[in-house]
Amino acid sequence: MIMAREAVQSSLIESLREVAGRSRANRYGVVFGLFVQQAHAQRRAYGLDQLIFDLKSQDEGSLRFDEIFCRGAVSAIGDYGSAQAFAELETWGRCLRELAERHPEHAEIQLQLARGAVNAINRYGNAQAFAELETWGRCLRELGERHPEHADIQLRLASGAVNAIIAYGSAQAFAELEAWGRYLRKLAEVIPNKARVGSGVATEVSRKA
Numbered sequence: 001m002i003m004a005r006e007a008v009q010s011s012l013i014e015s016l017r018e019v020a021g022r023s024r025a026n027r028y029g030v031v032f033g034l035f036v037q038q039a040h041a042q043r044r045a046y047g048l049d050q051l052i053f054d055l056k057s058q059d060e061g062s063l064r065f066d067e068i069f070c071r072g073a074v075s076a077i078g079d080y081g082s083a084q085a086f087a088e089l090e091t092w093g094r095c096l097r098e099l100a101e102r103h104p105e106h107a108e109i110q111l112q113l114a115r116g117a118v119n120a121i122n123r124y125g126n127a128q129a130f131a132e133l134e135t136w137g138r139c140l141r142e143l144g145e146r147h148p149e150h151a152d153i154q155l156r157l158a159s160g161a162v163n164a165i166i167a168y169g170s171a172q173a174f175a176e177l178e179a180w181g182r183y184l185r186k187l188a189e190v191i192p193n194k195a196r197v198g199s200g201v202a203t204e205v206s207r208k209a
Helices: 002-009 013-020 024-036 041-057 063-082 086-102 107-126 130-146 151-170 174-190 194-208
Strands: none
Touching: 063 086, 063 107, 086 107, 086 130, 107 130, 107 151, 130 151, 130 174, 151 174
16 A cells, blocks of 8 residues: 555656556555545545445456446546646546546446546646547547447536636637537537536636636
8 A cells, every 4th residue: 555655646647557557455555546646635535435336246357347447536536737747637638538448338338438628628727738629629529429329428518618618708709619519509409408517507607807
């Protein structure tokens, strides 16, 4: 466990992966390390609760481990993005995409990829790094196309579109704003729970305006 925590603190993804491959205890130690890095005590507590559950009930290499690792990756994308440490954001983004590719039909892991993409769109939008924003935007849209019946993923699509609209509006890039606006209107037409999407979008725009 200590070794895993030290590996996390070194910020070396290669070390994390090497430690994660050694034994069951160290694999879960990596998860522990991810969560002790978090700034919010609530996140740490949640991660530790999940860790305890898994150590009691799951085997090495379990699907549950991948689920928890995905949540850690989503948090890392947000945290590194807020610090504008974009190389590290992309490293964790690759980890998240790899896990999603490994479990293409796993609803929770696919949802975590959507959450990570929304985080990245928001952080790149704040930095006006629009090429990277569009890269993650494509990732999010493709994910939505693969999972049209997954309501939570569709809602993340709407959230990502709102983030992009706000970012382009702040930069007075109105052609790009309109492109995302058309996409958002299309989403509102096809998502079954239209009222929920409309309410969420309105709330988000109001909060960020």
